[in-house]
Amino acid sequence: MVGQTQRIDKLRELARNLWWCWQPNVVSLFRELDPQLWRSVDHNPIEFLKRLPAEVLDRRAAEMALDSRIDYAFRRLAEYLKNTDSWGTVYAANLRARPVAYFSAEFGLHESLPIYSGGLGVLAGDHLKSASDLGVPLIGIGLLYDQGYFRQSLDINGWQQEEYLNANPDLLPIETVTGTDGTPLIISIETNNGVLKARVWRVNVGRTTLLLLDSNVPGNSESDLALTARLYGGDARVRIRQELLLGVGGVRVLNALGIHPSVLHLNEGHSAFAGLEMIRAEMEANEIPFGEAVRDVARMTVFTTHTPVAAGHDRFPATLVEENLGKLREALHLSYDDFMGLGRVYPTDLNEPYCMTVLALKLSRHANGVSALHGQVSRRMWHPLYPNRPEESVPIGHITNGVHVPTWIAPQMQLLYGRHLGPDWIKQVRNPETWESIEAVDDAELWETQQVLKARLIDFVRRRLTAQAQKRDEGAAAIERAQSALDLNALTIGFARRFATYKRAGLVLQDVERLIEMIHSSDRPIQFIFAGKAHPEDHFGKELIQNIVRLTRKEELSHRIVFVEDYDINVARQLVQGVDVWLNNPRRPQEASGTSGEKALLNGALNFSILDGWWAEAYDGTNGFAIGYGQSHSVPSVQDERDYKALSETLTGQVIPLFYNRDTDGLPRGWIKRQKNALRSLAWRFNADRMVMDYVQNCYLPAAGGQSCQVPQS
Structure with a gap:
């Protein structure tokens, strides 16, 4: 018979890895312990276990003979994490030493971790889950939003009301990332109006890791303390500093942890600043000029655009870009005009704002839309960036999105x-x-x-x-x-x-x-x-x-x-x-x-x-x-x-x-x-396993310096 301490320890271990959320037997295990409580905590197993009285756990475990199921689930997780017999072990082996770094402004993994708003985030979450199932070495980089996206209610007139709730980190499936000295890892970014700092959290998503940056740390200004409070909230200054933290901060987190990715995957333009920081690091480490570093970083960068509407792409005025990235520009040894030109379709047009999608396209050699039609629309939209090519030769392909079946x-x-x-x-x-x-x-x-x-x-x-x-x-x-x-x-x-x-x-x-x-x-x-x-x-x-x-x-x-x-x-x-x-x-x-x-x-x-x-x-x-x-x-x-x-x-x-x-x-x-x-x-076509395999074959392997190959489906 399993003791109470062993039982709760195993359940907590299961709750701390989001693998459980695509295992129906594990979901039902939590639910059957107390269906009403499970529903009231929005299916959050960490909060569920904190609120479940010990006597209820003991009684339900005895009544329903749950101990053997708990043991079975625990063994399955352990076997899953240790399993090296995966598709990725064979066909993405060269990514093991230097994994893919997957940047996204949002990740929709489960309702209990509210750091997503819609399709973009859910797609990113499904990408991580399928990479885990396939054994593709991949690390996600995102932001931990204290209040997430808003909770919606309607008033008596049917008008939408927004409510923002502060998340309690103790009730989330996250753990603090520490540095080599054992203290919480803090990264810093210098800007022209002060230093921006962030701590780092880890989320276990099966065999995949998600790292989240959080600006709510001592030493930040009052406005920066709240920088990662809300997803897609605030004005243009908040947005550009969030994207600075995601891109530049994300690369610095990887460096601090000794992770040297062979591929940067930018999921939408929000994370395009990652390319600039990677270029700066290459220039510094190898003592090479900007042009050479751009060539090397662009070769390893994959950019996925999701937005077929021109107005949906992030654009910032030059003054705001200089305020927040001026220090990085200086480290890249670029003039003001040359740096601003990186984010413009027409570099000499001083009235054109700085576009994150333009920057991402210029800093990547592998770009794609998310369906065949969207690929066509994207080639037409960004044709002016490639004036010497016919529209059909614009270097933006497509990999159609899929969903994580389990x-x-x-x-x-x-x-x-x-x-x-x-x-x-x-x-x-x-x-x-x-x-x-x-x-x-x-x-x-x-x-x-x-x-x-x-x-x-x-x-x-x-x-x-x-x-x-x-x-x-x-x-x-x-x-x-x-x-x-x-x-x-x-x-x-x-x-x-x-x-x-x-x-x-x-x-x-x-x-x-x-x-x-x-x-x-x-x-x-x-x-x-x-x-x-x-x-x-x-x-x-x-x-x-x-x-x-x-x-x-x-x-x-x-x-x-x-x-x-x-x-x-x-x-x-x-x-x-x-x-x-x-x-x-x-x-x-x-x-x-x-x-x-x-x-x-x-x-x-x-x-x-x-x-x-x-x-x-x-x-x-x-x-x-x-x-x-x-x-x-x-x-x-x-x-x-x-x-x-x-x-x-x-x-x-x-x-x-x-x-x-x-x-x-x-x-x-x-x-x-x-x-x-x-x-x-x-x-068989529109699932995330097929999607991730397409990324491996058509993008990750070439970006990592290997060759694209015909990868078997099984």
């Missing part, structure tokens, strides 16, 4: 796939052959599994809606409506993402009278679940949310259109695992990738999307539904009108009829066939 797939679907695709299917998820057996899955088994997931989603939504109504003191009638919202038998359409205007959250809701008619159809009803946050400064995004919320309060719609507040990884997980259809209708070509649809795909939902981002290269006519034909009108209002018409026609002419066309067994055979087509044709 993180996003429902446990019930994992079991189903395990029965039919083989016990090791998840290790072979990137192989087309793995998914051929999906055709043999019994239609009724697939359908019933998804009905279970849909019922779980509806239960989750009802609980959230009830809590929202109670928080606003809306009264008994509103609470009763919340508790009976949604219908298990209705076609359920999910829309959840950042509420930026170009994503057009309200497109499907334009004709309210027609919407009411479809929702209340006697034999083919539909319903919608919305979720998402608008940036605190985005008034138009907040209006979009308010308009949807007002519709949910109409008597005719209140049970069939709902808005779930405080969109995060947990809400996303529930939605992608339970909806029938995943709706995405951005204004093409402004969606770089759109990985939420890939998560829904893995759980059997069918995508219903504009041909943008990943869906433009995924849709084949039999594996989901397309809105329009991939055309873009120069006048946004015309495009919106045309896309709404295409959306409506496809919804009423294809999606709804196929879902409700049932046989004598009550099964929608045509719908299930399309689900199987989607899984067979797409699941």
Whole structure:
């Protein structure tokens, strides 16, 4: 019998490595100890264990014979960490001595570590997880935001309210990084208005390490103490100092720890200053001029751009750049004009601001967009940087984003796939052959599994809606409506993402009278679940949310259109695992990738999307539904009108009829066939294992001084 001390020590060890969050058996282990407490702490195992009374732990362990499961989970983690028989051991061995340094302004690993806002961060988190599973040597570099991104609530008028909560480091899966003298590691950056300091924290992500810089340390100015308080908060000065800390500070952390990366991977332009600091270090260490150091650093740098809209790229006035990077400029032995020219498309244009994406492109030899279409858009956008080349020869390729399968797939679907695709299917998820057996899955088994997931989603939504109504003191009638919202038998359409205007959250809701008619159809009803946050400064995004919320309060719609507040990884997980259809209708070509649809795909939902981002290269006519034909009108209002018409026609002419066309067994055979087509044709392509392998083959190996090679998929 395991003693109480041993039991709690093993559980704490499990909680301190985020490997647990993509292991459903370990998740269920925590949950079953105390389901109510687990839910109340937002699935944070560290806080959970601190608040779980010892007598409850002992009683539950005895009642449910949990000791053997705890031991098993603990052994599995130990074996995982020690395992050297991995794909990366064979095909990325030259990265072991000098790993990849992966810089990102945000990392979305789990809801209990709120240092992310949306798709960019979740993509970075999935990248780290798949690198861990594949055994690719990689170290993440980011910032520890004390208050993270905001918590969202809606007032009685449906207007978004932001709340910032200070995180308690003792309740986060982080540990202090110490220097050679055993004291907390502190790095310093000189600027023209003082020294910026930061301490360093470590997060264990399976076999991968994430290092986070935190400016809340003694010796900083009052403004710098709060520099890493909020993600994407503050003015341009806050933003540039955050990016200075991420890029320059991140490289200095690696140097202080004796880590000499062979590859710098800059995930978006926020971290472009890392290249400058690496150049400075090379100049100093090897006594070489700036030009030679640029050549060497650019060769080892990989830059991934995620932004297809010109306004979305960080730009700073020259005075702000000099204020914060003047000391670094002097160390690089560059004149003011030459240094400013590094961040300009037209170096001699003194009115052009300093652009982080321009800097990243100039300091890298491996650049990519995150889907085939986004690669085209990026080459067109940045063609002026390469005036002597035709647009198609601009050196920006593409690696289409993928999602970390174990993180996003429902446990019930994992079991189903395990029965039919083989016990090791998840290790072979990137192989087309793995998914051929999906055709043999019994239609009724697939359908019933998804009905279970849909019922779980509806239960989750009802609980959230009830809590929202109670928080606003809306009264008994509103609470009763919340508790009976949604219908298990209705076609359920999910829309959840950042509420930026170009994503057009309200497109499907334009004709309210027609919407009411479809929702209340006697034999083919539909319903919608919305979720998402608008940036605190985005008034138009907040209006979009308010308009949807007002519709949910109409008597005719209140049970069939709902808005779930405080969109995060947990809400996303529930939605992608339970909806029938995943709706995405951005204004093409402004969606770089759109990985939420890939998560829904893995759980059997069918995508219903504009041909943008990943869906433009995924849709084949039999594996989901397309809105329009991939055309873009120069006048946004015309495009919106045309896309709404295409959306409506496809919804009423294809999606709804196929879902409700049932046989004598009550099964929608045509719908299930399309689900199987989607899984067979797409699941092996749009996953993070394939994505990371593409980065290794096409970027990391060449950047590390090796050769690109044809890497087997298994």
